Amino acid sequence: MDNETEKFSILKLTEKGSSSIEAEVAREVPLTIILNNQELVTLLCSPTDSKYLAVGFLSSEGFLRNKDEIKRIMVDSERGVVRLETVEDKEFTKDVLFKRIISSGCGRGASFYSAADATSQKVQSQMKILADEIFVLVNEFQHSSEVYLATHGVHSAALCDNKSVLVFSNDIGRHNAIDKIFGKCLLEDIPTNDRVIITSGRISSEILHKVAKRGIPIIISISAPTSLGVKIADNLGITLVASVRGRRMNVYTHGWRITPDGK
Amino acid sequence: MDNETEKFSILKLTEKGSSSIEAEVAREVPLTIILNNQELVTLLCSPTDSKYLAVGFLSSEGFLRNKDEIKRIMVDSERGVVRLETVEDKEFTKDVLFKRIISSGCGRGASFYSAADATSQKVQSQMKILADEIFVLVNEFQHSSEVYLATHGVHSAALCDNKSVLVFSNDIGRHNAIDKIFGKCLLEDIPTNDRVIITSGRISSEILHKVAKRGIPIIISISAPTSLGVKIADNLGITLVASVRGRRMNVYTHGWRITPDGK
Numbered sequence: 001m002d003n004e005t006e007k008f009s010i011l012k013l014t015e016k017g018s019s020s021i022e023a024e025v026a027r028e029v030p031l032t033i034i035l036n037n038q039e040l041v042t043l044l045c046s047p048t049d050s051k052y053l054a055v056g057f058l059s060s061e062g063f064l065r066n067k068d069e070i071k072r073i074m075v076d077s078e079r080g081v082v083r084l085e086t087v088e089d090k091e092f093t094k095d096v097l098f099k100r101i102i103s104s105g106c107g108r109g110a111s112f113y114s115a116a117d118a119t120s121q122k123v124q125s126q127m128k129i130l131a132d133e134i135f136v137l138v139n140e141f142q143h144s145s146e147v148y149l150a151t152h153g154v155h156s157a158a159l160c161d162n163k164s165v166l167v168f169s170n171d172i173g174r175h176n177a178i179d180k181i182f183g184k185c186l187l188e189d190i191p192t193n194d195r196v197i198i199t200s201g202r203i204s205s206e207i208l209h210k211v212a213k214r215g216i217p218i219i220i221s222i223s224a225p226t227s228l229g230v231k232i233a234d235n236l237g238i239t240l241v242a243s244v245r246g247r248r249m250n251v252y253t254h255g256w257r258i259t260p261d262g263k
Numbered sequence: 264m265d266n267e268t269e270k271f272s273i274l275k276l277t278e279k280g281s282s283s284i285e286a287e288v289a290r291e292v293p294l295t296i297i298l299n300n301q302e303l304v305t306l307l308c309s310p311t312d313s314k315y316l317a318v319g320f321l322s323s324e325g326f327l328r329n330k331d332e333i334k335r336i337m338v339d340s341e342r343g344v345v346r347l348e349t350v351e352d353k354e355f356t357k358d359v360l361f362k363r364i365i366s367s368g369c370g371r372g373a374s375f376y377s378a379a380d381a382t383s384q385k386v387q388s389q390m391k392i393l394a395d396e397i398f399v400l401v402n403e404f405q406h407s408s409e410v411y412l413a414t415h416g417v418h419s420a421a422l423c424d425n426k427s428v429l430v431f432s433n434d435i436g437r438h439n440a441i442d443k444i445f446g447k448c449l450l451e452d453i454p455t456n457d458r459v460i461i462t463s464g465r466i467s468s469e470i471l472h473k474v475a476k477r478g479i480p481i482i483i484s485i486s487a488p489t490s491l492g493v494k495i496a497d498n499l500g501i502t503l504v505a506s507v508r509g510r511r512m513n514v515y516t517h518g519w520r521i522t523p524d525g526k
Contacts, residue, residue, distance in 0.1 A: 005490075006490040008490075008493055008515060010513050010514060010515050011513070011514040011518045012511070012512075012513055012514075013394050013511065013512050013513075013514060013521070013523060014510060014511045015510045015511075017523065018523055023513060023515070025487065025488060025489060025490045025493055025515075026487070026489050026490065027489070027490040027491075028467055028468055028489035028490055028491035028492065029491070044467065044468060044469065044491070131276050151487055152486065152487040152506070153465055153486075153487035153488065153489055172465070172467060172489055202416055202435070204291055204307065204435060205291055205307060206307065223415065223416075224288065224289065224414055224415040224416035225288060225416065226288060226289050226290070226291035226416055226435050227268075227269040227271075227288045227289065227290040227291055228290075228291035228292070228307070229291065230271055230288055243415070247277060247278045248275070248276065248277045248278075249275075249276050250273050250274070250275055250276075250286060251273060251274040251275075251276060252271060252273050252286070252288075255274045258276070260276060260280065260281055
């Protein structure tokens with residue numbers, strides 16, 4: 001965790017007066033992604049799992065479909081650069097980059113939408129989950145981020161099955177946290193269908209597209225969704241659960257995947 | 264507020280079982296900005312103050328410096344388009360768009376950083392504020408967003424003087440909320456120097472650059488900052504106050520602008 005946070009001497013003001021304390025803050029660093037020798041983008045992110053973030057970003061944005069397309073990945077953590085070469089040395093044109101959509105949400109969220117949107121297909125999974133399993137997963141999720149507990153400055157994401165968290169990530173951006181999950185899944189052949197994704201952030205349209213693209217049937221957030229998030233989840237056959245707090249949750253779409261306990 | 268939210272029939276699951284309720288959700292819509300007949304970007308945002316958002320975005324990204332440069336603004340709310348023409352019909356090249364940085368933070372945050380960064384100069388303001396004035400402002404700020412209270416799905420931003428909120432905005436993205444403030448300031452000749460900006464979102468590097476560009480000496484957040492946010496605030500002479508809760512606050516940089524009450 002040392003690498004993910006930084007300490008600053010700050011002044012704490014309360015009713016009782018002021019005191020000098022040491023505050024732990026989430027680190028933010030730039031990460032430049034170079035695809036086939038062309039500089040694609042610089043993300044602002046947390047300084048961990050850079051390789052996963054780069055691969056997840058490229059996959060989310062439609063530049064990369066599977067592991068076999070990757071020839072080489074070089075990570076230069078010192079300079080904040082990930083270079084990725086594909087087997088086919090495809091050049092992307094500046095036109096791909098030109099038409100872009102910038103998401104609202106907490107977290108990065110620029111998207112090359114011409115490339116990215118077409119791939120969102122309806123999720124067919126028949127996976128089901130007990131309400132109680134969701135509460136257990138969210139509880140595990142919320143206790144997994146030391147960085148959040150120390151700084152309150154990062155988002156988290158997790159890929160889960162019915163019983164436990166399989167892949168977990170932190171990032172100052174909610175989009176980055178999810179891309180890190182999917183980058184790891186792609187590189188390490190971890191299946192994503194019939195799985196659950198949990199996010200600490202709000203669920204907007206772009207988050208839904210990311211999740212749909214991986215065939216994930218259930219998305220859970222401890223925050224709220226947007227209207228477009230709800231509509232896309234509905235259209236794409238994804239179960240959207242949000243505002244999970246203690247033993248309460250709101251099920252926005254496709255509630256047939258959730259079985260109330262013992263009922 | 265009707266326009267900013269949408270109602271969905273959802274299922275609420277609690278320990279006591281499930282019930283069908285109507286949930287109010289923050290609306291998310293696309294907004295395309297066309298600058299001098301060239302499509303620049305599509306933002307995902309809340310459907311209010313589109314003109315302010317477009318102008319604020321163009322100003323934050325360095326495409327627009329002042330009101331006199333604007334020849335005409337046409338807002339098509341139905342289609343989600345803002346067209347802006349400048350007096351000088353300058354074309355932007357695709358190269359401007361090519362090198363871009365994507366911020367971490369909650370809220371949009373793609374930035375054309377080659378254009379945007381150079382303009383951040385040290386803030387010279389000698390403005391001071393009482394700790395108690397900050398608590399009063401934050402309290403007013405937190406009670407100003409009906410949309411947040413109804414949906415928990417939007418961020419807010421406010422421009423204030425020592426005594427009260429002058430300009431207030433909501434958006435599903437924290438960057439958008441701040442750009443709406445600055446768009447309104449630019450169009451309506453509202454000065455920003457010697458003023459305070461309050462945000463509900465985390466303070467990352469890009470937020471700092473936006474604020475520094477308008478010469479604002481004090482930024483306040485009810486959330487946490489990132490390490491780069493703290494460093495840039497320190498370098499640019501900006502007072503950064505974060506994690507304001509009740510009668511407590513953390514002062515990260517340039518605390519000399521804050522006078523503890525009656526001490």
